[in-house]
Amino acid sequence: MTSRPRTDLDLIPRRARVHAVRRLSGTIVRTTLRDVAGADPAAPSSLAALRAPGPDDHVKVFLPDPETGVLHAPTLAPDGGVQRPTGVVSISRELTVRATRTVDGVAEVDLDWVLHGDAGPASAWAGRAAVGDEIVLVGPGTSRGLPEGIGRLTIAVDETGLPAAARWLAAVGPDVRVTAVVEIGDDVDEAFVEDELDGADLEILYRTDGPGQLADAVRSLGAPEPDEHVVGYGEAGDLVPVRRHLRSCGVGPDRSTVVGHWRRGTVNLAPDAPLDPTDPD
CATH class of the missing domain: 2.40.30.10 (Translation factors)
Structure with a gap:
């Protein structure tokens, strides 16, 4: 890939x-x-x-x-x-x-x-x-387009990442297996998330159940396959352990896209800001 x-x-x-x-x-x-x-x-x-x-x-x-x-x-x-x-x-x-x-x-x-x-x-x-x-x-x-040879896609997002998640799902098409983990607030309808990501193996998490759920869910999926691309969009701090897990599996930026859309306590996070300022790519 x-x-x-x-x-x-x-x-x-x-x-x-x-x-x-x-x-x-x-x-x-x-x-x-x-x-x-x-x-x-x-x-x-x-x-x-x-x-x-x-x-x-x-x-x-x-x-x-x-x-x-x-x-x-x-x-x-x-x-x-x-x-x-x-x-x-x-x-x-x-x-x-x-x-x-x-x-x-x-x-x-x-x-x-x-x-x-x-x-x-x-x-x-x-x-x-x-x-x-x-x-x-x-x-x-x-x-940035799709990687050639992608055979599987894993998506890890909160509600800010749903537009990109839905576009990834449509772009890879029905022949690529897609697993999506989505963390949402209580005021986001499950039915909307299901409609946006129709066709994916979907797990919905609720933010009120506590921190760290997104990373835990990604870790539970195991190591990504060689032809698998992993994407993550959402709160930057929540995605740091997701990226850390991917690194531990030998998955670098060539097989993953992990971007912070926002950061708690920061106004208007720049799209090119490092996910973790203490450990930039």
């Missing part, structure tokens, strides 16, 4: 408006986005030009100032990076692209949000998102 191929993509800011909002579960909301009114659907900045072929490709989402409601869009710097506007509030979060599609000739992008009240600006915005609201998407700047 080969390691995951990497493709560089154009890092372009794309202004989008909310076309639909669905409450998928108690604390999970899906926003469906389309281009803003008057946008050129053939332009590089259109949603039709957004490419997210990899199962865990993510975008940086820029949100309006929660005090004024004004959306301050980023621009591209001369070096090709993203330049935030100065002197104003610029709020962004990283989200996995749940789906892209074309409906009656119109491009759409789905993003799933995990709500935790008004404790943070992203959750507060998503909890009140309405048709017509505008945000800006930047990226994906890179995409």
Whole structure:
């Protein structure tokens, strides 16, 4: 089995408006986005030009100032990076692209949000998102595809990792055996998780039953097979023992993808932040 191929993509800011909002579960909301009114659907900045072929490709989402409601869009710097506007509030979060599609000739992008009240600006915005609201998407700047020769897939996630988990499941197809372990809060419906990961051998854990369950469940599966890829997305601290177990089995980054989507006590964890700052890859 080969390691995951990497493709560089154009890092372009794309202004989008909310076309639909669905409450998928108690604390999970899906926003469906389309281009803003008057946008050129053939332009590089259109949603039709957004490419997210990899199962865990993510975008940086820029949100309006929660005090004024004004959306301050980023621009591209001369070096090709993203330049935030100065002197104003610029709020962004990283989200996995749940789906892209074309409906009656119109491009759409789905993003799933995990709500935790008004404790943070992203959750507060998503909890009140309405048709017509505008945000800006930047990226994906890179995409990582599937490893060739994958014969089995193991998924270990919390609810923040469900979009990537569902995309992995769809990408490998029905001929690859998939085992999924998902840790959720009490306000996430089991039925939603089962629908998202239909076709996987699924085990659902409840966070209220105590810490360490995700790692324990992965360890109980034994050592991964030579053609098996293991993916983990969720709270960084919970995933550290998962990665430690994989290392003890001789499974390195070429046969695993373990990414912290958030960290307790940290605001807006960077997607490239080390899983364990004391033991980076």
